[in-house]
Amino acid sequence: MLLKALLLRMRRTLDADVFMPLYPKNILENKNSGPYLFFQRQFWSSGKLLGNFLQWYGILSNQTLQELCIDGLLNRHILMAFQNSEYGEDSMKKAQSWFSNLRGDKTISQLENSCRYLAHLADTIYRHSIGCSDVEKRNAREHIQQVIKLLASTRALDHAVTVANDHNVKEVKILIEGKETFPTTHFEL
Structure with missing residues (x-):
């Protein structure tokens, strides 16, 4: 039951708490602007979450971790940040x-x-x-x-x-x- 609750919370976090804003690259050129700082904060929060998810290796199945980490977080959110970066x-x-x-x-x-x-x-x-x-x-x-x-x-x-x-x-x-x-x-x- 604990693992089910954990998995449910991890999925809910991906769906409700992770957000990667889409800004045009010219908006992100000013490294002191609010959009740039927010974008960076969201990226690094997603990266930290990915690291936290990976700590469950060996406890959760590989398929579940792939779904959460790669499909849910890396491909859906973090890769977008890569593409919007200089x-x-x-x-x-x-x-x-x-x-x-x-x-x-x-x-x-x-x-x-x-x-x-x-x-x-x-x-x-x-x-x-x-x-x-x-x-x-x-x-x-x-x-x-x-x-x-x-x-x-x-x-x-x-x-x-x-x-x-x-x-x-x-x-x-x-x-x-x-x-x-x-x-x-x-x-x-």
């Missing part, structure tokens, strides 16, 4: 992975949207670095390498290799094997 530092900070030690060479299907977002983020970072100074190009390359690490940490090795090939990152094996450099919450599936 590319670069802010996006990289937000995109740190909460999932690690996923088995196999491919990510679970529910994480495909976030993998596609990360691949798009790498493309956006690259496009914005064209014609920039060498320092900015080096920073962009480091961000793309971080994207590859994030993809590898979610076991999306196919996406990681594609991004590495698209952006001529030769040290992909080192990046994939060095995936432990990001703080993660363990979630095996």
Whole structure:
């Protein structure tokens, strides 16, 4: 009965308490504005909730956790925040992975949207670095390498290799094997 009550409360929280506002990107450019601050607060609250939900790994079934964490929170709310964020530092900070030690060479299907977002983020970072100074190009390359690490940490090795090939990152094996450099919450599936 306790687990049923817990699961009911978790679902009710997703439906009633989690809200991610939709603002045009130009509204979010002013980092001191009310909409920007509210948007950031909502994002980080959702991220904290995701971490709290993942603490129930091993107690709740994997299918239930996937439904709550990935379908209900990550794909429905957090990914929207990623897409409304600026590319670069802010996006990289937000995109740190909460999932690690996923088995196999491919990510679970529910994480495909976030993998596609990360691949798009790498493309956006690259496009914005064209014609920039060498320092900015080096920073962009480091961000793309971080994207590859994030993809590898979610076991999306196919996406990681594609991004590495698209952006001529030769040290992909080192990046994939060095995936432990990001703080993660363990979630095996």
